Amino acid sequence: MAVAELAALIRERQPCVVLTGAGISTESGIPDFRSATGIWAEVDPFEVASIQAFRRDPERVWRFYRQRIDLLRQAEPNAGHLALAELEARGFVRAVVTQNIDTLHSRAGSKEVVEVHGSIRSAQCLECLWSEPAEKVLAQLEERPAPLCPHCHAVLKPGVVLFGELLPAAAMERAVELARSSALVLVVGSSLEVWPVAGLPLEAPAFAIVNRGPTALDEQAILSVDAGAGETLSALVAALS
Numbered sequence: 481m482a483v484a485e486l487a488a489l490i491r492e493r494q495p496c497v498v499l500t501g502a503g504i505s506t507e508s509g510i511p512d513f514r515s516a517t518g519i520w521a522e523v524d525p526f527e528v529a530s531i532q533a534f535r536r537d538p539e540r541v542w543r544f545y546r547q548r549i550d551l552l553r554q555a556e557p558n559a560g561h562l563a564l565a566e567l568e569a570r571g572f573v574r575a576v577v578t579q580n581i582d583t584l585h586s587r588a589g590s591k592e593v594v595e596v597h598g599s600i601r602s603a604q605c606l607e608c609l610w611s612e613p614a615e616k617v618l619a620q621l622e623e624r625p626a627p628l629c630p631h632c633h634a635v636l637k638p639g640v641v642l643f644g645e646l647l648p649a650a651a652m653e654r655a656v657e658l659a660r661s662s663a664l665v666l667v668v669g670s671s672l673e674v675w676p677v678a679g680l681p682l683e684a685p686a687f688a689i690v691n692r693g694p695t696a697l698d699e700q701a702i703l704s705v706d707a708g709a710g711e712t713l714s715a716l717v718a719a720l721s
C-alpha cells in the first residue's frame with residue numbers, strides 16, 4: 481500500500497529530488513551512524529570526525545578514516561542505489577542529494593549527484609588547498625600514520641565534511657536550489673538529525689520519507705514509510721513501470 485501511495489506522489493509531484501543518508505548504504509555492508517548498530521554507538525564522533533579532533537590529533541582521525549576509506553572502496557552499490565539510478569533514467573528523479581561519502585550513487589549510475597558532505601575520492605590540504613586523490617593517500621598511509629600534502633607538506637585532511645566545518649558552498653547551494661525548485665523531496669535512509677542538510681526537505685513544497693525507524697521530520701512529512709530502502713525503492717521502480 482505504502483509503495484502505491486509513494487508511486488502516486490512521485491507521479492503527481494514532479495520534479496522529485498531525493499535526499500539520501502547512511503541508511504541507503506547499510507545494505508551494501510556499510511554501517512550507519514545513529515541506529516542501534518551505528519558507528520557512533522562505538523566511537524565518539526568528536527574524537528574522530530571533528531575539525532577540532534583533526535587539529536588536535538590528526539593521526540587519530542586518520543586511523544578512523546583509513547578504515548572507513550578501505551571499507552567504502554570495497555562496497556558495491558545495492559538495490560536501493562540502482563533503483564534511484566533507474567528512476568533518474570526514466571525521468572522520475574531529477575537528482576540525488578546525498579550525505580554519504582561512499583560514492584555509491586555515482587557508481588550505481590546516477591548522473592546528477594550532489595555530495596553535500598564530500599567524499600572519499602580525495603583528501604584536502606587546508607594550507608594550500610591541494611586535493612590529493614584517494615589512491616595516493618592510501619599509498620602514503622602504508623608508510624606513515626597521516627598523509628602529507630605533496631606541495632607544502634602539511635598534514636592532509638580527509639575529503640569529507642568534519643563536524644565543526646562548513647559544508648562545500650557550491651554543493652549546498654545546488655542542493656537548496658534543487659529542493660526549492662522541486663515539487664517533492666523524497667528522503668531515504670536518514671535520521672534527519674544533522675543540520676543544515678536535515679533542513680533541506682523543508683525547502684520543498686512537500687516531502688516524503690522512507691526510513692527504518694523514526695526521523696526528526698516524520699510529523700511534517702506528507703508520507704512516512706517505515707521500511708527498508710532497497711526493497712521499497714525496487715518496488716517503487718516496478719510500480720512506476
Ligand code: APR
Nearest residue numbers: 501502503506512513514515579669670671691692708709
Ligand atoms: N533502509 C532504510 N533505513 C535504514 C536502513 C535501510 N536498509 N538502514 C538504516 N536505516 C535508517 C536508520 O534507522 C537511521 O534512522 O537510516 C537512518 C540513518 O541515520 P543516521 O545513521 O543518522 O545517518 P545520516 O542521517 O546519514 O547521518 C547524517 O551524520 O555523522 C554524520 O556525516 C555523517 O552524513 C552523516 C550525517
